[in-house]
Amino acid sequence: MANIASQRIKREFKEVIRSEEVARCSIKVELLDDNYSQLKGEIAGPPDTPYEGGKFLLEIKVPETYPFNPPKVKFLTKVWHPNISSVTGAICLDILKDQWAAAMTLRTVLLSLQALMASPEPDDPQDAVVARQYKGFPEIFISTAEHWTNIYAGGSRKKEEYSKKIERLMGIGCNMDQALVALSGCNWDLDKAIEQIFG
Amino acid sequence: MMAECTINDNIDESDSDYSDEDFETYYHPMEYGDSEENHNPVDAEDPELFPVECLTMEQVEMFLNEAVNSVCHILNINMSLAKLFLLFNNWDVEKIISGYKLDITSFLISSRVLPTLQSQQQSANIDDNDCQCEQQQPGSGNIINDNVFICPVCTCSSLKSLGLCLECQHTFCTECWTTYVEVKISEGQSTEITCMAQNCNLLLQEVIALKLPISSYLKLQYQHFAFHNYVISHPLLRFCVGPNCNVIFKAKQSLAKRIVCPQCKSVFCFKCGDSYHAPTDCATIKNWLTKCADDSETANYFSAHTKDCPNCNICIEKNGGCNHMQCYKCRHDFCWMCLGDWKGHGSEYYECSRYKENSETANESAKARAALRKYLHYYERWQNHAKSLKLEEKTLEKIKDRINQKVMNGSGTWIDWQYLLDAAALLAKCRYTLQYTYPYAYYMNNESKNLFEYQQAQLEAEIENLSWKVERAETTDRGDLENQMYIAEKRRKTLLKDFFQT
Ligand SMILES: [Zn+2]
Ligand SMILES: [Zn+2]
Ligand SMILES: [Zn+2]
Ligand SMILES: [Zn+2]
């Protein structure tokens, strides 16, 4: 790993550890290897959003050319959000692409991701299915995102109706992830979801 | 016949009308003997006439330097700054001079040389509240004492005298600037490299970038990429679109005219660099092609290769470019596009190429269906002529083979049969324009639409006549064929003169 890169990450690592956000349990980073090229991040779902109460894990890969190029970040925890792929966890955020500046840090990235969770940008979507629901059926979007937060990130809000529909699909041979993705994508229309999986 | 003589006389005079371009510009390059390129009188009325110069890189550099030098001289600024102004103002020297003289500060702000007043204030605030608790935070370039600062990128402290900042005062150490610029150049960037601070979009000028201790290879790369940016930002210059072709074209005006590269034979529009698209303009053809790509699935069904004979219902495959079909079984003559009887089609061709707007658009779904029907009407014709162009390319190959045989059998020389190749080349040129009249008509929405579609139908009819005759060239009288060439090209030019506004 290039000299500047590891030097910077070491420094930033300490910065995050000491930051007041960590004190509030809002963000966290962990080292995964000795040469500082792989880290695990964690952000708390922002309050007053469907993600409230959830803990979201992030994979952070630091390129050789860091900090002149942005870190590669994706969600490890599954999340229902217009700018995050519900399947791969890939993120659509300008500062992780062409709006990155060398003076930005891991802390800026984590805080920006939290801000993104609080205010999605459906016109620049990563997941078109989610974005369509966000714009067309905002109430279904909120309860779906809450349900996902409950299942994958430990949030407390969920809908019994949704759980039952998932069980129905699991009863006919689907696994949970598959059932959840299909139902969420079909606005919880059971027949459509069945058709999508088996059709 | 008197009439025929007159027309033939015309052909002799205005020979250049259709032979000024050989068909290499429409088909793939192939050699077929000398074209008559060298003795063309210039037709000043030609709607497609567009004089361009082919320049080498050195010549382009000289041309660009003229503008750079005049900006430097008049505003008394350095070359690097002049280049930056030109790059972001379409090389419009007058606009730069008047903008600069009107209000230097706001001109420098909009050229991304000075920070916006907003961010000037912000950085002033940071300096004011520079308290020790925010120490060593990357992003703010903290100053420990008067001589030393901490570079926010590498987080090392170094002497202030070794730091480097743009007008925004975001200071970073030279080492970081150097690595940063090296990384960006190897990603293909040059004039677009900005300051490293968050939310700062000030541009790193060429003169500063090239003073950094980067390798001479990367310096060359920088200049190469910068040159590329200068050329693409210049409205009067255009790189040839051909792969690995180094020709740069220079025109007097930025117009949507046809360029034919003398080196690689690529044909394209000067203004947008896409395939030539007269009479349609650059923005319209872009919309059309996007639409075609988006709607390709629905439209595919309609571009089938076969249709049933309207007389005996036998399945006929279209294997030539001509839309005048003759059923191989019952000999019925009909039109491929509208399946109407070909007899009398000459005068009624207007009805065939014109899309009839339907007034029964009561509810939304009927509207959607009508919109699709309208689109498919134009798309089908657009596709069909594209396909005809391809098929006529094969006809040309056949003609060449047959001429070869004739020449070997001692019946005439290549020069004697040249007119057949000229006819095929002209057919391609006319059909190409005809193809591009369909997107034009699709987006057309004014009173002149009737006139346009009338002229389009006339052109279409004459092209089909020409195609019919070219496919049967040996049994067609030479004078007859040349008449048809003259008429078709005349129709094409008339349509372009009336509707090709660039
Ligand atoms: Zn530095
Ligand atoms: Zn700056
Ligand atoms: Zn070329
Ligand atoms: Zn164009």
Ligand SMILES: [Zn+2]
């Ligand atoms: Zn028939």
Ligand SMILES: [Zn+2]
């Ligand atoms: Zn017809």
